[in-house]
Amino acid sequence: GGGAPVTLAGAMALGIAENLVGLVVHQLAGKGSPFLFGSNVSVLDMKSTVVSYGCPEWSLTQAALADMRDEIYGLPIWAFAGASDAKVMDAQAGAEAMFSIISTMLSRANLIHDVGFLEYGSTSSLEMVTMADELVAMSRFFVGGIPVNEETLALEAIERVVSGGPGSMFLMDDHTFEHFMQAQFLPKLLDRSRYDSWEEAGAMDFYQRCNVEAKRILSEHQVAPKPDEVLRRIDQILQAK
Structure with a gap:
């Protein structure tokens, strides 16, 4: 209803056409170069006039695009997951993040991003990213069968x-x-302990546990250096004309 028809079919048709035009230009500039397909169809909320990151429509159109990838286009697709329109990491954030994570995994998107976004992509928090990591692990277990x-x-x-x-x-x-x-x-973070054990451990809620874990990661985690060959290859890509 903003930059495309309000109906999902119409918005997808327009988005796919735009992507195909981009693909043509992309291949003219660099034949055979990798290309990620994605029509990025969300909704313009008619109450707030913001583009929603927590709506089910975005997940639904991603699933539809994944079906078309398999049956028609044969191109890898990108998708979003683990994001929310909530302003803080609360129950809404958890519900919307989990819905998009599991639906996107079931859609078998090739590249998934936006994990940890809040406020329709305007803000985020380390606690939200930490929570999303736990939800991704749970979803991976589920889709593993x-x-x-x-x-x-x-x-x-x-x-x-x-x-x-x-x-x-x-x-x-x-x-x-x-x-x-x-x-x-x-x-690691979802609590299954008995009430008395939870109380003795400090009675922390999920947000507090994510906060503690985020701080632990920041203080303890050491990023492994990339191999020299990988760094050289990155430099070659950046310098390529």
Whole structure:
């Protein structure tokens, strides 16, 4: 309804046409150069007149574009995820970020960005980025599916526990210790402790835990240097005409 028709189909049609024009110009300038396709269809909120970063329409049009990528264009696409229209890292931020992250992963976008954006892309916070990292990890576990093989079916473990008598349990079986790290999603920041344990640990809410983790990363993390060959290649790309 702002720079394109208010209907999603019309906005996508215009956006795709603009992308194809850009592709032609791009290839005329550098034949065979990499190109990311993306019509970037969000909504202009009719109450606030801002372009929403937390709306479901953006995720929906990205999924539609991913289908067209597979069936028509064959071009890699970019997408957004982990962003929100909220002004602070609150429940709205978490809900909108998670919706876009899981939907974009299921769409199999080739490049995903905007993680950690707040206020329709105007601001952000380290706590929001830290939260989004946890949500991305959860979503990756989900889209990874359920591996089914001899080890994961655990028929031998079932037989041991069933035939082991009243004192036998899966918790004490070797199979559990060998596989629980891979079989379960183990959150770093999402709290699953009992109330009394949570209270004894300081009764921190999710925002506070993200704040502590962000500060820890800033103080402890050391960026590994890039190999010399990679740095030389980057310089070559930047200097190319």
